[in-house]
Amino acid sequence: MRFEQISSTPDVCIVGLGLMGGSLALALKEAGWRGRVTAVSRNPRTLAAAESGRAIDRGFTDLAAGVADAGMIVLATPVRTLLRQLPEVGRHARDGAVVLDMGSTKAEICAALADLPQGLEPVGGHPMCGKESAGFEAADANLYRGKMFVLCPLARTTAAALRSAHALVDAVGAHPLVLDPAAHDRAVAAISHLPYALAVALVNAVAAADDPLAWTLAASGFRDTSRVAASDVDMMLDVLLSNRQNVMDWLQAYARQLASLYAALSEQDEAALRRQLAAAQERRAPLNAG
């Protein structure tokens, strides 16, 4: 086993060149990241586009070959793909390599990261950003700028590995926030996965009624409330399934609020209705300033 000093700006290999991975490559290049930036994608055309756009120095279609020389491996595939790729990453990454993931849920992934071979340096991560458009075509060097980037160090994570992760977060203009995986998953279920589920149910409810007029009238309120329903299905399927219990708990809590609104309306209890609308208005309005 060679001893590898962890560089704070090591050669980075990004696994997955979709929206998140592609944006990371562009952001690192724009920030003048000193190490090489390579990527693994199963799609040679994506790699060619990324190489010709100078987003990466070199592309690999083979995971083992791609991760072999990197000082830092960043996993940017959907959650369940990532979980399937981890053992192979573990077999082929060099000693001392930092393994950072960008999966949207953390408990399951951090447990899998903890099982990586000794000698590797895993850190969990989740940048709090995204958009509906998927794929490298939608990648944007500014996607991470000003956004929070959650880091979940494991018991085995070394200070040096965490410093490397911080350096990458800083380079792309994001703000690091160190969190426990369980606390992360509970909170993102509330503010990301639950809103997604609501938007899906909203779109499907309106679609089921088959009233073309509703779509004609759909104004900004509907567009905003339903926006996340346009998210990538593969990504979100993985997210919901890998954060299933939290999402179910929040759906229950949400259904109680909905029932309470319905009851106030049904009973024409104006005071109760006003209380609920005013409470939401008071909590939500300050976010517009942020």
Next chain:
Amino acid sequence: MRFEQISSTPDVCIVGLGLMGGSLALALKEAGWRGRVTAVSRNPRTLAAAESGRAIDRGFTDLAAGVADAGMIVLATPVRTLLRQLPEVGRHARDGAVVLDMGSTKAEICAALADLPQGLEPVGGHPMCGKESAGFEAADANLYRGKMFVLCPLARTTAAALRSAHALVDAVGAHPLVLDPAAHDRAVAAISHLPYALAVALVNAVAAADDPLAWTLAASGFRDTSRVAASDVDMMLDVLLSNRQNVMDWLQAYARQLASLYAALSEQDEAALRRQLAAAQERRAPLNAG
């Protein structure tokens, strides 16, 4: 009874100088509306601000005095205020005056408009726009530009009155859409009042859990999905109560969709979950292009 020819750009009196009324005044002035633009507000400071900003030619705190000379009266107060004001408008408006409202629900208002004294020329209206910020301070000359403006002619509405309403819609840059009040109310319950109710329940569910981390992490998905929860409470209380049955029906339809998502998740039925996410994605994504 004097005979009044309906001018296509008559003197307009706007009742209520909040976001909607204030924006209408600014838009008419910017469009070079040939008639006078006056307004009624209970707040003399709002009137002074509108006069000094040249949004209106003259302000009135007294409803009767304000509407007396107008060739067109546009009601821009919350739904239930508007319903209370209509009889007084009926007593003081001059013969031949067009009475257009901008209330968010139409069945109840159109029924009340139909009861106005003969000699008046009522038309129901609802511009499909808005924002969370309320009040004249938030008024914007471009609020109506490119937006749909629903018009609901009554059985008694004359062609001349409808032409006046069209002229006003054109002047502010909106697109007129003539609709039946019941069809309007059913559709806006789906695409405006239901999203609002969902956003309120979402914010209240997250607030009830009292997890500060959720608010810290609240990213763009949560912000968009919950945006309309910051809407003006008085306005929305009136909207929900005056479109109660439609909103309740949609809440029921929505709850069925939500239950179906929950069931797929609970049973780990990946195929059913994927079907629901994909259906929503397919319906929602095209709206991003619009």
